[in-house]
Amino acid sequence: MTAPSSPPPLVRVRDLVKHYQRRGVLRASTERVRAVDGVSFTIPTGETLGLVGESGCGKTTVARTVLRLEEATSGSVRFGEVDVLALQGNDLRTFRRRMQIIFQDPYGSLNPRMRVGQAIGEGLRIHRVVPKRDVPERVATLLAEVGLDASAARRYPHEFSGGQRQRIGIARSLAVEPDFIVCDEPVSALDVSVQAQVINLLTDLQNRRGLSYLFIAHDLAVIRQVAQHTAVMYLGHFVETGPTTEILSRPHHPYTQALLSAVPEPDPSSQRLRIVLSGDLPSPAHPPAGCPFHTRCFHPLKDGRCFTERPTLRPVGATETACHYAED
Amino acid sequence: MITRTEASFHHWRRSGGWLGVVVLVGMIAVALVGPLALPDPASQPDIVAGAQPPSLAHPFGTDELSRDVLSRVVSGARISLAIAALAVTLSLVLGATFGLVAGYWGGWVDAVLMRLVDGALAIPRLFLLLLLVTVWDHLTIVPFVLVIGATGWFGTSRLVRAEVLRIKSEPFIQAAQALGAKPARIVRRHLLPNTAGPLLVAATLGVGNVILLEAGLSFLGVGGVRPPTPSWGRMIFEGKSVLATAPWASIFPGVAIVVTVLAVNLIGEALRDHLDPKNA
């Protein structure tokens, strides 16, 4: 997936699987929800992988298992030379410094009873990033880095707007000086006019600090702005991966094509093909056999093979696509 | 956005909080200093005269043993308030601990703890207390407080657990985990402060409950307070026989209970609002 010129991968994920057991109400029967069903990707140092999909496709679960906020069912996650899934106890807690997360909800992501300074300083204290007496100074530096005034440290989260809170959350993540940050829909809950501020801030921070991002979004236009590579996810599987420009200009998987055509563009003159998919996302507890997308697929060559045999990612053009008939 | 009526309601609540503080502080001050200035609550100056209605010499009157009701209410405040404060503190500590542990660790820890709590909740508290009081015939005040405190936290733990379960899924808890915070830190810095609201409600309800419980047990004559030591409940119990002829012997301790419980509830409401940074 990485172009030859790309720097060495920082994050390498192989065959990541996360299944949930859902217990029946009355009987002892359990239902297996295949939230993530074998995904692999790498993220080079200083680059961004965009992860796109609709709600329930498993993209947030990917992020949470990579970060060990949830335990993977199987697979491997390597971070540099570290086997992330093997870390335990204090080793894991110490390692957490290197990978952070920025959340979608700017309201729930900050403890309402903690002053902004305490929230940003928490990571500094936990990992003794700076001596105790230097914490306030470092908090002020971090606030400045995300474009907030140093006086913000003494205030409570509710005194800030959504965009400002998102900046505070970013400062909290940066405090422990991570190499890798998962951005979980960081701008979806923000007003249109402040989305661009946060996107630019994240891009600047990446350039300045050499950060790697896993950037989760449902908006392909946002992905285009931030990610060099993109993976499109559907029902726990990657259906297409590749350089973002290729995914956006020459998508091969029917789902990518539909997703792309559904993006509302603020330009009435753009005469893009409108593909309106029929039906809803199937439940990940009862995924269709064969190709997970076949229930909604509009590909003219769709046939019996799609109903029985699950396609795997293979190079088609400049992207990798999991479709039996991607060439046609 | 707040409506006019809501706005005035807020104002009332704020002043109500201060009123509660003033009343409670006054009550505590009187309980501490009062007995020094008032006649000995055990003295029986005119036992033959029996219960006397309120007069200048005895503003709350005297009971059927001719003891001064005012000085008994005042020294009863010491006992009743001390029992309430200690028992409720104990209940809160136990309830918060069990609730936080069960809610945060979840799984089998939660299942075991909550089944125990369910079991305890299924037995009426009064029955439990009566049983214990009967087993230990000579229950002095300290064990009495321990027993009341140890039987008063079940509801609180459920309340705290429910709150923890709600907060646990908030992104800021995940953020703390992602920062590498140890469980103890997450519980102390993030979960506990955010359960302060329900804990305070439990505390204020608890204070009222314990005062009434102590009164009830004393009324039944099985409390930890033995005559002649006055407690408010004890006094109502003792005044029962002369309720028709000397109602003041029961009414004044009753009023003291009502005023205290109200004051504590007002403080609780105001504190809960105050602790919420949004209202600060």
Added chain:
Amino acid sequence: MTSLLDVRRLTVNFFSEAGTVTPVDEVSFQLAKGETLALVGESGCGKSLTALSILQLLPRAASIGPGSTIELDGEDLVPMDEAALRAVRGGRIAMIFQDPMTSLDPVYTAGSQITEAIRAHRDVGKRQARERALQLLEEVGIPDPLSRFDQYPHELSGGMRQRVMIAIALSCEPQVLIADEPTTALDVTVQAQILEILDRLRRSHDMAVLLITHDLGIVAGRADRVAVMYAGRIVETAPTDRLFQHPAHPYTQALLASVPRLTGPLQRLSPIHGTVPNPDAWPAGCRFHPRCPYAFDRCQQQPPVRTVSDGHETACWLESPQ
């Protein structure tokens, strides 16, 4: 075209401890038969309150200010009493909301909620209502309406629930449909379905649609005209194509410039600096001036509405802010 719905100088006041705030301030717009007008703005700009005041479903602390008129077919809704309003709501003007889960009653089946809506406004029998309900379910693109009819809201997906809401809204053949962020809670592929259905129904029923959204993207190609709201006021009204090609107000221009695009040259986004002000702290004069790159002295005063071209109006002191 004569206007079907004519809103003039609509003002909404909120009373609070701190005083009175005016989250909707002299908003005027017209909606013609069969037309889609998009009311676009960011959170807190007053667009949803505007919609709610048309049906007079405002929260208790809010009220419509004096001098406001909301005329439906020449008849002012503002002075109407509750009984008259009930006949308008759901009958002549219907509304759908952002969250189809909370706007459906969880204890009744989808079908029974539609039949109830039909029978609330029409004197029809149970069987007739049921037939009409099934027909409506079919019309909003619900596959297998017979089995969906007896399902409860929690058994339906977000997209299906929003379709049921649309079916309820359509049940009495309203003249005006107000859609308040109808697709914000939905995934993009489902959003596309819902917008398609709304568009089709508008044409087949000759309804007027007031589409309230924060997303300029869904406006393009769906609305005939757009009214852009900022901080309680309409700053610009224009035919959709005109608005996207020649935005006249600096806010509209800045908003369009800040949106990430799928096509065109990839360049750094140009954000609007600052934050959206709260109704209790709205700036004097033109409310956008603290964030406006072209602001000058005169912007301290409220600019008058100026006609740029036919059907294109803006409230800005500058002739051509570029």
